[in-house]
Amino acid sequence: MAAARQAELFADPPPALPDGVSLFHGRIGPRESREILDAMLxxxxxxxxxxxxxKTGAYVINRMTNCGAWGWHSDTHGYRYIDAHPERGTPWPPIPAALESAALSAAAECGAAFAPDACLVNLYGADGRLNLHQDHDEADFTWPIVSFSFGADAVFALGGGKRRDPVVPLTLRHGDVMVLHGAGRMRFHGVKKIVPGTAPFAHPAIPESGRLNLTVRRAK
Ligand SMILES: O=C(O)CCC(=O)C(=O)O
Ligand SMILES: [Mn+2]
Known part of the structure; x- marks a missing residue:
C-alpha cells in the first residue's frame, strides 16, 4: 500500500455509524472483485x-441497468420496478452468483437475511452524483439494501429519516459493502461526488475514472 494511502486510512478513526447502517470496508478482495466485475460484463x-x-423528461447524469427478476426504472411516468429492459424488451439477466452470495453473507452478518430479486447497477462517470433520496419503491422495508462499491472512491452522504436532517459524509471505496437495514433502512442518502484516480485497478465493467455501484435488494 502506498504510504500516502496508508496515512490517510489510519489518520482518523472511522465515524461511528448509526444503528442499521453497517459498512464493511474492503470486504470484497481483489479476486472476488474481478469475479463479480467479469460477471457484470x-x-x-x-x-x-x-x-x-x-418525470420532467430530463436525463439523470448516471447511466444504469439492472439484473435480477425486477429492475428499477424511471421515465416520464415516474419511478417503478419493471420486469424487462425498457429498450430491448428482454427480461433482466440474473444476479451473478458471486454477487448474490456476497450480498447474502453481508446481510446475514447484520441479522437481515433476505431473498434478493433485484440489483440496481449505477455507473458513475468522473462527474457522477446522486441526489439525496430514500429507497422506497420496495414492497417491504424490513428487507435490507446491500450496496457494493467498485472503482473510484465516492463521497457518500448519509442523512437521517427526514430530508432536512443533517448529512454525514462517508468515503466508499473499491471493495466496500454497505448494508442499510432495520432502523437504517429508510435513511436518506446520496452520492456527493466521485474522486477520480482513486481506483485500485481499471476494469472494463467500471466506467473510466468512475465508479460502479451495485445495490442488491428485494423489490417484491
Ligand atoms: O452509489 C451509491 O453508493 C448509492 C446508490 C443508491 O443509493 C441507489 O441506487 O439507490
Ligand atoms: Mn438509494
Missing amino acids: GVFAAAPPYRLKI
Missing part, C-alpha cells in the same frame, strides 16, 4: 446500461 451485454429520464 455479461449483465451489460444482455442489458446495456442506459440513461434514465425523470
Whole structure:
C-alpha cells in the first residue's frame, strides 16, 4: 500500500455509524472483485446500461441497468420496478452468483437475511452524483439494501429519516459493502461526488475514472 494511502486510512478513526447502517470496508478482495466485475460484463451485454429520464423528461447524469427478476426504472411516468429492459424488451439477466452470495453473507452478518430479486447497477462517470433520496419503491422495508462499491472512491452522504436532517459524509471505496437495514433502512442518502484516480485497478465493467455501484435488494 502506498504510504500516502496508508496515512490517510489510519489518520482518523472511522465515524461511528448509526444503528442499521453497517459498512464493511474492503470486504470484497481483489479476486472476488474481478469475479463479480467479469460477471457484470455479461449483465451489460444482455442489458446495456442506459440513461434514465425523470418525470420532467430530463436525463439523470448516471447511466444504469439492472439484473435480477425486477429492475428499477424511471421515465416520464415516474419511478417503478419493471420486469424487462425498457429498450430491448428482454427480461433482466440474473444476479451473478458471486454477487448474490456476497450480498447474502453481508446481510446475514447484520441479522437481515433476505431473498434478493433485484440489483440496481449505477455507473458513475468522473462527474457522477446522486441526489439525496430514500429507497422506497420496495414492497417491504424490513428487507435490507446491500450496496457494493467498485472503482473510484465516492463521497457518500448519509442523512437521517427526514430530508432536512443533517448529512454525514462517508468515503466508499473499491471493495466496500454497505448494508442499510432495520432502523437504517429508510435513511436518506446520496452520492456527493466521485474522486477520480482513486481506483485500485481499471476494469472494463467500471466506467473510466468512475465508479460502479451495485445495490442488491428485494423489490417484491
Ligand atoms: O452509489 C451509491 O453508493 C448509492 C446508490 C443508491 O443509493 C441507489 O441506487 O439507490
Ligand atoms: Mn438509494
